[in-house]
Amino acid sequence: MKTSTVLISSLLGLMFSCIAHAQADPGKEVIGKLKGSIVYATNSNESSQNATPVSGALQRTIVANKLPFATYYLLGTDRQDVYKGYPNWLKPMRGSDAMMLSYEPKQTTAEGIKVEVSFWQNKQKIFSTKTLTIKPGTPLIFTGPQWRNGKVLIVLELEQ
Amino acid sequence: MNDKSPEELMVRWMDGEKLNPEELDVLKKMHAEDPSWAIDPKEFAPVAEALHTRYSSDLEVPQGKLFQDTLMKRVAQEREHEQEIARLQEKVTAFPQRSAASFNWAKVAVGMAACFLFGILVNTSFFKRSQPTQSQNYAYSAPSQLQPVVYSVHDNLSADFLSVDEQNVIVIEGLDAIPDNIDLFALSYPAPPSRRQPIKVTPHIHYPLYEN
Numbered sequence: 548m549k550t551s552t553v554l555i556s557s558l559l560g561l562m563f564s565c566i567a568h569a570q571a572d573p574g575k576e577v578i579g580k581l582k583g584s585i586v587y588a589t590n591s592n593e594s595s596q597n598a599t600p601v602s603g604a605l606q607r608t609i610v611a612n613k614l615p616f617a618t619y620y621l622l623g624t625d626r627q628d629v630y631k632g633y634p635n636w637l638k639p640m641r642g643s644d645a646m647m648l649s650y651e652p653k654q655t656t657a658e659g660i661k662v663e664v665s666f667w668q669n670k671q672k673i674f675s676t677k678t679l680t681i682k683p684g685t686p687l688i689f690t691g692p693q694w695r696n697g698k699v700l701i702v703l704e705l706e707q
Numbered sequence: 708m709n710d711k712s713p714e715e716l717m718v719r720w721m722d723g724e725k726l727n728p729e730e731l732d733v734l735k736k737m738h739a740e741d742p743s744w745a746i747d748p749k750e751f752a753p754v755a756e757a758l759h760t761r762y763s764s765d766l767e768v769p770q771g772k773l774f775q776d777t778l779m780k781r782v783a784q785e786r787e788h789e790q791e792i793a794r795l796q797e798k799v800t801a802f803p804q805r806s807a808a809s810f811n812w813a814k815v816a817v818g819m820a821a822c823f824l825f826g827i828l829v830n831t832s833f834f835k836r837s838q839p840t841q842s843q844n845y846a847y848s849a850p851s852q853l854q855p856v857v858y859s860v861h862d863n864l865s866a867d868f869l870s871v872d873e874q875n876v877i878v879i880e881g882l883d884a885i886p887d888n889i890d891l892f893a894l895s896y897p898a899p900p901s902r903r904q905p906i907k908v909t910p911h912i913h914y915p916l917y918e919n
Contacts, residue, residue, distance in 0.1 A: 549879050587891060598892060612869055612876045640894045645885075651776070673860035673882065679874075688876045693884035694891060 574632020579660050581681070582704040583637030583648045584624045588616035588690075589697025604700055608686045616697060626706065629660060637703075644675055646691070648701065653678050659685075659705050666691070666701060681705045713737055721748045722755050 586601055598620040601609065609619060623639035634651040638644070647667040654661040659682035665675040666689065681687050683705045691699040716730055717737070727733065738745045856877055857866035869876035885891070 585891075603730075608875060612873060614869075614876065620892075622894070640891075643894050645889075645891075645894060673861065674857045674864060674879065676857050676877070685875055690876070690878045692882035694889075695887050699885065699891070 557684040572632075574630060576631040577628045578631050578652065578655050579629040580626055580704075580706040581629050581635075581637060581662075582624060582626045582699075582706055583639045584704070585622040585646055586700040587620045587622050587694065587697055587703055588614065588618070588700050589620075589695070590615075590617045591696040592618075593696065601699060604684050604704060605686050605688075608688065612688070613659040614688075614690075619700070622699075629662070629705075631655075646701070648697070648703070650703070656680065658682050664703060668692075683707045717744065721746070721751050723748060723752065 568638050584601075584605065587598075601619040606619070623641060625637045625639045625641070627635050627637055629635065629636045629650070629652050631652060634649055635648070637648040637675070639648070640646050645668060647670075649665045649667065650662045651658055652662050659680050661678045661680050663676060663678055664687075679687060681703055684707070686704040687700050688703075689701040691701050693699075713733065716726070716733060719730075720726060734744075778813055856868060857864065857879060861880040861881065864879065865881050866877055866879045868874050869878050
Protein backbone atom coordinates (compact mmCIF):
# COMPACT_ATOMS: atom_id res chain seq x y z
CA MET A 548 0.00 0.00 0.00
CA LYS A 549 2.79 2.36 0.97
CA THR A 550 4.77 1.41 -2.10
CA SER A 551 1.90 2.23 -4.45
CA THR A 552 1.32 5.55 -2.68
CA VAL A 553 4.99 6.47 -3.05
CA LEU A 554 4.94 5.41 -6.71
CA ILE A 555 1.83 7.43 -7.52
CA SER A 556 3.13 10.51 -5.70
CA SER A 557 6.46 10.18 -7.56
CA LEU A 558 4.70 9.97 -10.91
CA LEU A 559 2.50 12.95 -10.06
CA GLY A 560 5.56 14.91 -8.97
CA LEU A 561 7.33 14.02 -12.21
CA MET A 562 4.27 15.03 -14.24
CA PHE A 563 3.93 18.36 -12.45
CA SER A 564 7.64 19.06 -12.82
CA CYS A 565 7.34 18.36 -16.58
CA ILE A 566 4.35 20.69 -16.81
CA ALA A 567 6.20 23.35 -14.83
CA HIS A 568 9.22 22.93 -17.07
CA ALA A 569 7.07 23.24 -20.18
CA GLN A 570 5.42 26.34 -18.82
CA ALA A 571 8.76 27.84 -17.96
CA ASP A 572 10.04 27.57 -21.55
CA PRO A 573 10.48 31.20 -22.62
CA GLY A 574 10.73 30.15 -26.27
CA LYS A 575 7.03 29.30 -26.32
CA GLU A 576 6.00 32.83 -25.52
CA VAL A 577 3.70 34.14 -28.24
CA ILE A 578 5.01 37.47 -29.46
CA GLY A 579 2.58 38.03 -32.31
CA LYS A 580 0.40 36.49 -34.95
CA LEU A 581 1.29 36.17 -38.60
CA LYS A 582 -1.16 35.95 -41.47
CA GLY A 583 0.07 34.30 -44.62
CA SER A 584 -1.85 34.68 -47.86
CA ILE A 585 -1.54 33.47 -51.40
CA VAL A 586 -2.82 35.98 -53.92
CA TYR A 587 -3.25 35.63 -57.65
CA ALA A 588 -2.42 38.87 -59.44
CA THR A 589 -3.44 39.20 -63.06
CA ASN A 590 -4.29 41.67 -65.79
CA SER A 591 -6.75 39.39 -67.52
CA ASN A 592 -10.46 39.27 -66.89
CA GLU A 593 -10.47 35.65 -65.84
CA SER A 594 -12.45 34.99 -62.75
CA SER A 595 -13.62 32.10 -60.68
CA GLN A 596 -16.48 31.27 -58.45
CA ASN A 597 -13.98 30.90 -55.56
CA ALA A 598 -12.06 34.09 -56.29
CA THR A 599 -12.10 36.63 -53.48
CA PRO A 600 -10.76 40.12 -54.17
CA VAL A 601 -8.16 41.40 -51.72
CA SER A 602 -8.95 44.22 -49.34
CA GLY A 603 -7.67 46.10 -46.34
CA ALA A 604 -3.99 46.66 -45.66
CA LEU A 605 -2.95 44.35 -48.46
CA GLN A 606 -4.94 46.32 -50.98
CA ARG A 607 -3.48 49.59 -49.70
CA THR A 608 0.05 48.20 -49.92
CA ILE A 609 -0.54 46.97 -53.46
CA VAL A 610 -1.80 50.39 -54.49
CA ALA A 611 0.99 52.21 -52.69
CA ASN A 612 3.67 50.12 -54.37
CA LYS A 613 2.02 50.40 -57.78
CA LEU A 614 2.17 46.70 -58.53
CA PRO A 615 1.61 46.18 -62.26
CA PHE A 616 -1.54 44.08 -62.07
CA ALA A 617 -5.17 45.05 -62.42
CA THR A 618 -6.87 42.37 -60.36
CA TYR A 619 -5.89 40.54 -57.19
CA TYR A 620 -7.62 37.40 -55.95
CA LEU A 621 -7.11 35.88 -52.55
CA LEU A 622 -6.49 32.16 -52.97
CA GLY A 623 -5.90 31.20 -49.37
CA THR A 624 -5.06 32.49 -45.92
CA ASP A 625 -3.62 31.01 -42.76
CA ARG A 626 -2.98 32.57 -39.37
CA GLN A 627 -0.45 31.24 -36.88
CA ASP A 628 1.20 32.38 -33.66
CA VAL A 629 4.75 33.69 -33.66
CA TYR A 630 6.69 31.94 -30.90
CA LYS A 631 9.64 33.74 -29.41
CA GLY A 632 12.09 30.89 -29.83
CA TYR A 633 10.53 28.46 -32.30
CA PRO A 634 9.84 28.46 -36.02
CA ASN A 635 6.31 27.94 -37.25
CA TRP A 636 4.45 27.17 -40.46
CA LEU A 637 1.82 28.85 -42.54
CA LYS A 638 -0.22 26.79 -44.94
CA PRO A 639 -2.46 29.20 -46.84
CA MET A 640 -3.50 26.59 -49.42
CA ARG A 641 -5.19 24.38 -46.90
CA GLY A 642 -6.00 21.72 -49.42
CA SER A 643 -2.43 21.00 -50.51
CA ASP A 644 1.24 21.42 -49.75
CA ALA A 645 1.71 23.24 -53.04
CA MET A 646 2.76 26.47 -51.35
CA MET A 647 3.77 26.85 -47.75
CA LEU A 648 5.70 29.33 -45.66
CA SER A 649 7.91 28.84 -42.64
CA TYR A 650 9.16 31.64 -40.47
CA GLU A 651 11.55 31.99 -37.58
CA PRO A 652 11.53 35.09 -35.40
CA LYS A 653 14.90 36.66 -34.73
CA GLN A 654 14.14 39.80 -32.79
CA THR A 655 11.26 41.88 -31.56
CA THR A 656 11.61 45.60 -32.16
CA ALA A 657 9.43 48.63 -31.58
CA GLU A 658 8.55 48.58 -35.28
CA GLY A 659 7.59 44.95 -35.50
CA ILE A 660 9.17 41.52 -35.64
CA LYS A 661 12.33 40.55 -37.48
CA VAL A 662 11.87 37.15 -39.10
CA GLU A 663 13.51 34.87 -41.60
CA VAL A 664 10.97 33.51 -44.05
CA SER A 665 11.22 30.45 -46.26
CA PHE A 666 8.96 29.61 -49.17
CA TRP A 667 8.22 25.95 -49.87
CA GLN A 668 6.63 24.31 -52.87
CA ASN A 669 5.47 20.75 -52.40
CA LYS A 670 7.71 20.33 -49.33
CA GLN A 671 10.76 21.56 -51.22
CA LYS A 672 12.37 24.76 -50.01
CA ILE A 673 12.56 27.24 -52.85
CA PHE A 674 14.13 30.21 -51.12
CA SER A 675 14.84 31.77 -47.75
CA THR A 676 15.05 35.42 -47.03
CA LYS A 677 17.51 37.37 -44.99
CA THR A 678 16.13 38.79 -41.75
CA LEU A 679 13.24 41.06 -42.67
CA THR A 680 11.16 43.33 -40.49
CA ILE A 681 7.42 42.82 -40.67
CA LYS A 682 5.47 45.77 -39.34
CA PRO A 683 1.83 45.70 -38.25
CA GLY A 684 -0.40 47.12 -40.96
CA THR A 685 2.31 46.84 -43.62
CA PRO A 686 2.23 43.50 -45.41
CA LEU A 687 5.36 41.95 -46.86
CA ILE A 688 4.74 40.82 -50.42
CA PHE A 689 6.79 38.35 -52.48
CA THR A 690 6.05 38.09 -56.17
CA GLY A 691 6.10 34.35 -56.63
CA PRO A 692 5.84 32.00 -59.58
CA GLN A 693 4.02 32.66 -62.83
CA TRP A 694 0.58 31.10 -63.20
CA ARG A 695 -1.63 31.41 -66.26
CA ASN A 696 -1.85 35.09 -67.14
CA GLY A 697 -0.51 36.45 -63.90
CA LYS A 698 1.66 35.88 -60.89
CA VAL A 699 1.20 34.28 -57.53
CA LEU A 700 1.93 36.65 -54.66
CA ILE A 701 2.96 35.44 -51.24
CA VAL A 702 1.87 37.87 -48.55
CA LEU A 703 2.87 38.04 -44.89
CA GLU A 704 1.08 40.32 -42.45
CA LEU A 705 1.74 40.87 -38.76
CA GLU A 706 -1.56 41.11 -37.01
CA GLN A 707 -1.92 43.40 -34.04
CA MET B 708 83.93 5.74 24.77
CA ASN B 709 81.96 8.84 25.37
CA ASP B 710 80.92 8.62 28.99
CA LYS B 711 78.91 11.80 28.76
CA SER B 712 76.30 10.46 26.38
CA PRO B 713 72.94 9.87 28.10
CA GLU B 714 72.76 6.28 26.94
CA GLU B 715 76.22 5.51 28.28
CA LEU B 716 75.39 7.23 31.52
CA MET B 717 72.27 5.12 31.85
CA VAL B 718 74.27 1.96 31.20
CA ARG B 719 76.81 2.85 33.83
CA TRP B 720 74.00 3.62 36.30
CA MET B 721 72.32 0.33 35.54
CA ASP B 722 75.60 -1.45 36.04
CA GLY B 723 75.66 -0.06 39.57
CA GLU B 724 78.55 2.30 38.99
CA LYS B 725 78.79 5.24 41.33
CA LEU B 726 78.07 8.48 39.51
CA ASN B 727 79.19 11.95 40.44
CA PRO B 728 76.58 14.62 41.36
CA GLU B 729 76.63 16.19 37.89
CA GLU B 730 75.96 12.85 36.25
CA LEU B 731 73.20 12.16 38.75
CA ASP B 732 71.59 15.52 37.87
CA VAL B 733 71.64 14.51 34.20
CA LEU B 734 69.97 11.22 35.11
CA LYS B 735 67.31 13.02 37.14
CA LYS B 736 66.57 15.27 34.18
CA MET B 737 66.29 12.22 31.95
CA HIS B 738 63.87 10.61 34.39
CA ALA B 739 61.85 13.81 34.54
CA GLU B 740 61.69 14.15 30.75
CA ASP B 741 60.90 10.53 30.08
CA PRO B 742 59.45 8.38 32.88
CA SER B 743 60.39 5.26 30.94
CA TRP B 744 64.03 5.92 31.94
CA ALA B 745 63.05 5.58 35.58
CA ILE B 746 64.18 2.00 35.94
CA ASP B 747 65.30 0.39 39.14
CA PRO B 748 68.88 -0.76 38.51
CA LYS B 749 68.45 -3.57 41.02
CA GLU B 750 66.13 -5.27 38.58
CA PHE B 751 68.92 -5.53 36.07
CA ALA B 752 71.61 -6.44 38.57
CA PRO B 753 71.40 -10.21 37.85
CA VAL B 754 71.56 -9.62 34.13
CA ALA B 755 74.50 -7.29 34.52
CA GLU B 756 76.34 -9.84 36.68
CA ALA B 757 75.67 -12.61 34.20
CA LEU B 758 76.98 -10.50 31.33
CA HIS B 759 80.09 -9.47 33.27
CA THR B 760 80.87 -13.09 34.16
CA ARG B 761 80.47 -14.33 30.59
CA TYR B 762 82.24 -11.51 28.79
CA SER B 763 85.47 -10.23 30.06
CA SER B 764 86.51 -6.68 29.31
CA ASP B 765 89.49 -8.03 27.42
CA LEU B 766 87.21 -9.18 24.66
CA GLU B 767 85.77 -5.74 24.15
CA VAL B 768 86.54 -4.09 20.88
CA PRO B 769 89.40 -1.67 21.38
CA GLN B 770 88.41 1.89 20.68
CA GLY B 771 84.80 0.83 20.32
CA LYS B 772 83.54 4.33 19.70
CA LEU B 773 85.88 4.83 16.76
CA PHE B 774 84.92 1.44 15.41
CA GLN B 775 81.25 2.21 15.78
CA ASP B 776 81.61 5.63 14.15
CA THR B 777 83.58 4.16 11.29
CA LEU B 778 81.03 1.40 10.88
CA MET B 779 78.12 3.82 10.88
CA LYS B 780 79.91 6.03 8.40
CA ARG B 781 80.40 3.08 6.09
CA VAL B 782 76.78 2.11 6.49
CA ALA B 783 75.72 5.68 5.66
CA GLN B 784 78.03 5.69 2.64
CA GLU B 785 76.60 2.39 1.46
CA ARG B 786 73.08 3.68 1.89
CA GLU B 787 73.88 6.89 0.02
CA HIS B 788 75.51 4.87 -2.74
CA GLU B 789 72.49 2.61 -3.01
CA GLN B 790 70.16 5.58 -3.12
CA GLU B 791 72.24 7.20 -5.83
CA ILE B 792 72.17 3.99 -7.86
CA ALA B 793 68.42 3.76 -7.40
CA ARG B 794 68.00 7.35 -8.56
CA LEU B 795 70.16 6.68 -11.62
CA GLN B 796 68.23 3.51 -12.42
CA GLU B 797 64.97 5.40 -12.11
CA LYS B 798 66.22 8.07 -14.47
CA VAL B 799 67.48 5.48 -16.93
CA THR B 800 64.18 3.57 -16.92
CA ALA B 801 62.06 6.74 -17.10
CA PHE B 802 64.05 8.34 -19.91
CA PRO B 803 62.88 6.11 -22.80
CA GLN B 804 59.23 6.43 -21.69
CA ARG B 805 59.45 10.20 -21.45
CA SER B 806 61.24 10.49 -24.73
CA ALA B 807 58.74 8.14 -26.38
CA ALA B 808 55.83 10.08 -24.96
CA SER B 809 57.23 13.39 -26.08
CA PHE B 810 57.96 11.87 -29.46
CA ASN B 811 54.32 10.75 -29.78
CA TRP B 812 53.06 14.18 -28.87
CA ALA B 813 55.38 15.69 -31.40
CA LYS B 814 54.03 13.31 -34.02
CA VAL B 815 50.45 14.22 -33.12
CA ALA B 816 51.22 17.92 -33.20
CA VAL B 817 53.03 17.64 -36.51
CA GLY B 818 50.17 15.58 -37.95
CA MET B 819 47.58 18.08 -36.83
CA ALA B 820 49.56 20.96 -38.24
CA ALA B 821 49.97 19.11 -41.52
CA CYS B 822 46.23 18.39 -41.72
CA PHE B 823 45.45 22.00 -40.87
CA LEU B 824 47.76 23.31 -43.56
CA PHE B 825 46.44 20.77 -46.04
CA GLY B 826 42.86 21.81 -45.28
CA ILE B 827 43.73 25.48 -45.80
CA LEU B 828 45.48 24.70 -49.04
CA VAL B 829 42.57 22.60 -50.25
CA ASN B 830 40.08 25.33 -49.45
CA THR B 831 42.10 28.14 -50.90
CA SER B 832 44.09 27.03 -53.87
CA PHE B 833 44.27 23.39 -54.87
CA PHE B 834 40.63 22.79 -55.64
CA LYS B 835 39.56 26.37 -55.95
CA ARG B 836 38.32 25.94 -59.49
CA SER B 837 36.28 22.83 -58.82
CA GLN B 838 34.89 24.12 -55.51
CA PRO B 839 31.40 25.53 -55.96
CA THR B 840 31.28 29.14 -55.02
CA GLN B 841 28.59 30.77 -52.95
CA SER B 842 27.05 32.31 -56.02
CA GLN B 843 26.82 28.89 -57.60
CA ASN B 844 25.19 27.32 -54.61
CA TYR B 845 23.09 30.18 -53.41
CA ALA B 846 21.83 32.30 -56.18
CA TYR B 847 20.80 35.73 -55.13
CA SER B 848 20.34 38.96 -56.86
CA ALA B 849 20.49 42.34 -55.31
CA PRO B 850 21.82 44.72 -57.90
CA SER B 851 21.00 47.75 -55.84
CA GLN B 852 21.81 46.13 -52.52
CA LEU B 853 25.06 45.13 -50.95
CA GLN B 854 23.44 42.27 -49.08
CA PRO B 855 21.34 39.57 -50.70
CA VAL B 856 17.60 39.58 -50.07
CA VAL B 857 16.91 35.95 -50.77
CA TYR B 858 18.96 32.76 -50.62
CA SER B 859 18.18 29.75 -52.75
CA VAL B 860 19.72 26.57 -54.07
CA HIS B 861 18.28 27.40 -57.48
CA ASP B 862 20.86 29.00 -59.70
CA ASN B 863 18.50 31.02 -61.79
CA LEU B 864 16.69 32.71 -58.91
CA SER B 865 17.04 36.43 -58.40
CA ALA B 866 15.39 38.80 -55.96
CA ASP B 867 15.27 42.48 -55.21
CA PHE B 868 13.14 44.99 -53.40
CA LEU B 869 10.67 46.73 -55.63
CA SER B 870 11.32 49.91 -53.71
CA VAL B 871 14.48 50.38 -51.69
CA ASP B 872 12.75 52.89 -49.43
CA GLU B 873 9.69 50.84 -48.58
CA GLN B 874 11.27 47.37 -48.66
CA ASN B 875 7.93 45.56 -48.34
CA VAL B 876 7.63 44.14 -51.86
CA ILE B 877 10.26 41.64 -52.93
CA VAL B 878 10.30 40.73 -56.58
CA ILE B 879 11.51 37.19 -57.13
CA GLU B 880 12.37 36.13 -60.64
CA GLY B 881 13.35 32.73 -61.92
CA LEU B 882 10.78 30.58 -60.14
CA ASP B 883 9.34 27.78 -62.22
CA ALA B 884 5.89 28.63 -63.48
CA ILE B 885 2.96 26.68 -62.09
CA PRO B 886 1.37 24.71 -64.95
CA ASP B 887 -1.86 26.19 -66.19
CA ASN B 888 -3.75 22.95 -65.75
CA ILE B 889 -3.37 23.28 -61.98
CA ASP B 890 -6.45 25.07 -60.71
CA LEU B 891 -5.31 27.19 -57.78
CA PHE B 892 -8.82 28.47 -57.38
CA ALA B 893 -9.89 24.93 -56.66
CA LEU B 894 -7.16 24.64 -54.04
CA SER B 895 -8.08 27.94 -52.49
CA TYR B 896 -9.42 28.29 -48.98
CA PRO B 897 -12.04 28.75 -47.68
CA ALA B 898 -13.64 26.41 -50.11
CA PRO B 899 -17.36 26.60 -50.83
CA PRO B 900 -19.60 24.29 -48.77
CA SER B 901 -19.76 21.78 -51.58
CA ARG B 902 -15.96 21.38 -51.49
CA ARG B 903 -15.06 21.37 -47.82
CA GLN B 904 -12.89 18.28 -48.26
CA PRO B 905 -9.24 18.97 -49.12
CA ILE B 906 -8.66 18.88 -52.85
CA LYS B 907 -5.39 17.40 -54.04
CA VAL B 908 -3.71 17.59 -57.39
CA THR B 909 -5.10 14.89 -59.63
CA PRO B 910 -2.55 12.17 -60.30
CA HIS B 911 -2.79 12.29 -64.08
CA ILE B 912 -1.42 15.81 -64.18
CA HIS B 913 2.29 15.91 -64.85
CA TYR B 914 3.78 18.50 -62.57
CA PRO B 915 7.56 18.33 -62.79
CA LEU B 916 8.08 21.35 -60.55
CA TYR B 917 6.62 19.54 -57.59
CA GLU B 918 8.33 16.25 -58.17
CA ASN B 919 11.44 15.80 -56.08
